[in-house]
Amino acid sequence: MKPALFTSTGLQKHFGGVRAVDGVNLAIEHGQVVGLIGPNGAGKTSCFNLITGLYTPDAGQFTFNGKPYKPSSPNEVARMGIARTFQNIRLFNSMTALENVCVGMHCRTGQGVLGAVFRTPAQRREEQRIREQAMALLNYVGIAQYADYLATQLSYGDQRRLEIARALASNPQVLALDEPAAGMNATEKLKLRELLQRIREDGKSILLIEHDVKLVMGICDQVTVLDYGKVIAQGTPAHVQQSPAVIEAYLGGLHHG
Template identity: 85%
Template sequence: MSKVLFTATGLKKYFGGVTAVDGVNLEIREGQVVGLIGPNGAGKTTCFNLITGLYTLDAGHFTFKSKPYNPASPNEVARLGIARTFQNIRLFNSMTALENVAVGMHTRTRQGVLGAVLRTPAQRREEARVLEQAQAWLDYVGIGAFADYLAGQLSYGDQRRLEIARALASEPGLLALDEPAAGMNATEKLKLRDLLLQIRSDGKSILLIEHDVKLVMGICDQVTVLDYGKVIAQGTAAQVQQSPAVIEAYLGGLHHG
């Protein structure tokens, strides 16, 4: 069995009198795809934002690569080796696809502002290396031919793939994807599925929030299901699909309606 990469223990988050996340535990092993699912309002995005430093914890703790971490900001989390995408696409639309991916490598570069201003030999070498690696990541996700296109000119599905390339460019130990299939058509979802399986086969770990349950069940090694901020089921895809609590959470309204 692979090593544990990430753990979340007893996570809690309050917004006024509302408990958005209530004692969530989560474990991700190296090379696993772990799904985090649940009905609307279940607390998935809040949990995701706690992990990636957008929200601060009210209780609980994290470990990453066997070391505790308390995410104070998204930048700090990125430097640790956890990269994320967002439900709503956040690209620099007036920059090229290549430049967008190069931006994702900022946590792995050494030359500072002075080097950029003076255009030192070391800075020029690093810039060439960054652009070469950025092109490689575009090739990896299948949009290398669009390197010189403005991000805003790309199709919706290719913009999603560009976001993943930018996240991968930071060389994360954990790739956290927030509804990457949202808005995609069936063909785009198949391409996304193949890409995520390739990322997993190359040894990366993925935390996936996704409303497309078919996609989640088809690629995830483990699935955690939330409802009203609490974990109601954890296990393999087959195990959670058989859980009465999961069936009730997703279909209860239909049974009663």
């Protein structure tokens, strides 16, 4: 049996006396969309930051492609095959959309400082390849027409799509998205859902933190629900929606509606 693409076991993170993440077990299979949800302060982002190397866990273990790993830095995690976006948009505002995506490929480049300084033929060929791949990614997420626009000139929804294109530029196996639908209108959310479905169909796995319950339940294969740092429910969207603990802690009257 093929091992899970990613697992965390007994994951913990404490901030003083607060247990932000308290024994979280999580698994992501190949080609699967996994949702991580819970009320505000439940520990979702802390868990996310542990997985992507921004935080160092106090306890717990990770595996990736069946092998143990310790996420010592975001750069190392990206090279390994996990790319992320952030809840608050973090684009390079003085760069164009195309340049922002090119930056996302830095962990997959082969030329060094000397090549960049002396503009060697190999360096020029690699730069051309990077630009072509970046343009293809902009087309993939549906914003190729804005390639030469500054990031700040894009609409809010298109900036979110640009962030996803930049994350995809590192060719990850797991795309980790922190509230990608935050601030989007209904039309933008529909386009986002279609994009996420396409990414999954193309063979990538997705870890999704999202407050839009309708989006999560409509696209995720598995959902993990956190409350006060602990897992209170885990399973298919249908299973999670029937959990009394989830209804009480997170879904509440929305579930009954």
